[in-house]
Amino acid sequence: MTPLEGDAQARSVADAVARRSYGKLVAFLAARTQDVAAAEDALSEAFASALADWPRSGCPSNPEAWLLTVARRKAIDMHRARHRHEIAAEELQVMVEGLEAAATASEIPDERLAMMFACAHPAIDAAIRAPLMLQVVLGLDAKTIASAFLTSPATMGKRLVRAKDKIRQARIPFSVPEREELADRLEAVLDAIYAAFSEGWTCPGGTDVARRDLTEEAMFLAMLVTELLPQEPEALGLLALMLHAEARRGARRQEQGKYVPLAEQDPALWDAGMIDRAETLIERASTRGVIGRYQLEAALQSAHVARCRTGRANWAEVVQLYDALFAFSGSPVVAINRALAIAEMHGAEAALAVMPELSDDARLAEYQPYWAARAELLARNGAHEEARRAYEIAIGLEGDAAVRSFLQQRQSILTT
Amino acid sequence: MEYVLLNYVNEGAFAALTKEQQEQGVAAYVSYMEALTKAGVLKGKNRLERSSSATTVRMTNGKAQVLDGPYADSKEQLGGLFVIDVPDLDAAISWAARCPAATHGVVEVRPLGNIPVAV
Numbered sequence: 001m002t003p004l005e006g007d008a009q010a011r012s013v014a015d016a017v018a019r020r021s022y023g024k025l026v027a028f029l030a031a032r033t034q035d036v037a038a039a040e041d042a043l044s045e046a047f048a049s050a051l052a053d054w055p056r057s058g059c060p061s062n063p064e065a066w067l068l069t070v071a072r073r074k075a076i077d078m079h080r081a082r083h084r085h086e087i088a089a090e091e092l093q094v095m096v097e098g099l100e101a102a103a104t105a106s107e108i109p110d111e112r113l114a115m116m117f118a119c120a121h122p123a124i125d126a127a128i129r130a131p132l133m134l135q136v137v138l139g140l141d142a143k144t145i146a147s148a149f150l151t152s153p154a155t156m157g158k159r160l161v162r163a164k165d166k167i168r169q170a171r172i173p174f175s176v177p178e179r180e181e182l183a184d185r186l187e188a189v190l191d192a193i194y195a196a197f198s199e200g201w202t203c204p205g206g207t208d209v210a211r212r213d214l215t216e217e218a219m220f221l222a223m224l225v226t227e228l229l230p231q232e233p234e235a236l237g238l239l240a241l242m243l244h245a246e247a248r249r250g251a252r253r254q255e256q257g258k259y260v261p262l263a264e265q266d267p268a269l270w271d272a273g274m275i276d277r278a279e280t281l282i283e284r285a286s287t288r289g290v291i292g293r294y295q296l297e298a299a300l301q302s303a304h305v306a307r308c309r310t311g312r313a314n315w316a317e318v319v320q321l322y323d324a325l326f327a328f329s330g331s332p333v334v335a336i337n338r339a340l341a342i343a344e345m346h347g348a349e350a351a352l353a354v355m356p357e358l359s360d361d362a363r364l365a366e367y368q369p370y371w372a373a374r375a376e377l378l379a380r381n382g383a384h385e386e387a388r389r390a391y392e393i394a395i396g397l398e399g400d401a402a403v404r405s406f407l408q409q410r411q412s413i414l415t416t
Numbered sequence: 417m418e419y420v421l422l423n424y425v426n427e428g429a430f431a432a433l434t435k436e437q438q439e440q441g442v443a444a445y446v447s448y449m450e451a452l453t454k455a456g457v458l459k460g461k462n463r464l465e466r467s468s469s470a471t472t473v474r475m476t477n478g479k480a481q482v483l484d485g486p487y488a489d490s491k492e493q494l495g496g497l498f499v500i501d502v503p504d505l506d507a508a509i510s511w512a513a514r515c516p517a518a519t520h521g522v523v524e525v526r527p528l529g530n531i532p533v534a535v
Contacts, residue, residue, distance in 0.1 A: 121505070123505060123509075169527055169529075170505045170525075170527050171417045171503075171504045171505050171527060172504065172505045172506075173503070173504040173505060173506050175506075177506075
């Protein structure tokens with residue numbers, strides 16, 4: 001083998017291990033050092049060593065174990081250097097023993113789930129939980145995460161550092177919570193995963209690569225949770241919800257990039273395989289007999305799909321699901337969608353009567369779907385002037401050009 | 417790992433209670449400390465005199481500025497603290513939740529830091 005080929009091979013093996021095992025290795029190191037940032041640094045140094053060593057000595061038979069051995073040594077060195085001035089000898093001893101003992105096990109234990117629980121701990125600011133998980137479990141860099149969450153890389157970097165400091169200093173545990181706490185704590189993990197997924201969806205056309213990738217990464221996290229906690233109905237519900245949304249991605253845009261609302265989509269363009277998987281998950285979740293927000297959201301997606309496929313109106317069922325969902329979240333967003341379903345059953349006037357008011361929640365003033373829904377209902381009710389003004393605000397709040405031109409088109413057909 | 421549980425409470429509230437309620441309130445703290453001791457986690461405890469007794473000192477241009485009153489003039493004031501030794505933040509939070517101050521005030525959970533030693 002020429003040196004060049006050795007290089008390429010080393011790189012491709014390292015890349016493959018990185019993709020498959022990054023989170024596992026970080027979790028292993030962080031759970032024993034309590035220091036996520038140091039675990040990441042140690043691992044990235046281990047990858048650098050691998051790229052220097054493997055082309056010369058050949059790729060090891062167990063690259064994961066090789067990386068872990070090197071990273072473990074680096075982590076201990078770093079810890080020694082950092083805590084030289086502190087009374088930490090005893091702590092260091094415990095850490096070293098933990099790392100050594102676990103390293104002799106034949107297989108590296110998968111502690112990614114425990115790490116996700118640490119990232120979504122109630123003591124961590126809710127807004128940073130999703131970015132933190134994307135970084136520590138999947139190894140995304142601050143720049144990529146920042147662009148997906150529409151913040152500057154410097155700000156995102158600082159907030160990630162702060163969160164990791166909090167985990168270390170406050171000693172947030174790396175453990176899966178006990179049964180009685182699990183449901184609440186899991187909700188925070190699922191919420192963070194869903195937040196990452198939704199950020200990916202704010203570019204529904206999939207033109208922004210960083211954001212489109214984020215939906216895939218979030219789905220990977222959701223699958224990981226369902227693999228590691230196969231009996232949790234809400235985790236199954238979340239994955240089903242994501243699969244349903246993802247299955248229709250292609251149908252949301254015409255070839256020219258024009259936005260297509262659900263009612264006008266061609267069901268033949270949906271990914272039937274993904275929909276089937278979602279339906280199986282919903283069924284599996286329902287056998288557990290504990291309903292929750294994500295299962296209801298998934299059931300709603302499922303109802304929409306059934307209606308569009310068969311052409312049989314099922315609005316009563318949809319409204320019922322929204323009622324149940326509203327009981328969980330009390331969210332005005334749910335109330336808006338519920339009103340739109342009521343419009344299909346009882347007309348626009350009845351729907352307008354149950355729309356949430358700006359006085360209920362001031363945030364609605366900046367929420368595009370509120371104005372778009374209001375405009376739609378007003379237009380159907382013949383209040384064209386009011387509808388025009390509502391469309392105006394909806395258009396002003398929309399960032400996606402395709403949706404904007406869809407709304408402009410709806411506005412233009414109003415008569416004065 | 418040592419954590420301090422800082423109890424922030426409304427100082428006026430205690431005086432407004434009936435004698436019976438006050439006794440109950442004090443008894444709750446006694447029971448709490450007993451539970452902490454029994455579990456072997458209590459490392460230290462202190463009650464603070466009312467914040468009206470506090471004096472703040474700050475050096476400005478080499479001169480001590482002495483002011484009457486606590487540093488932060490908020491409705492809830494630091495009234496006492498417990499130092500506990502537990503494995504992690506979750507354990508500390510579960511003790512904080514049992515503290516009577518969490519019911520009638522707020523409990524802040526802070527890890528104790530290491531004091532650097534000269535080499």
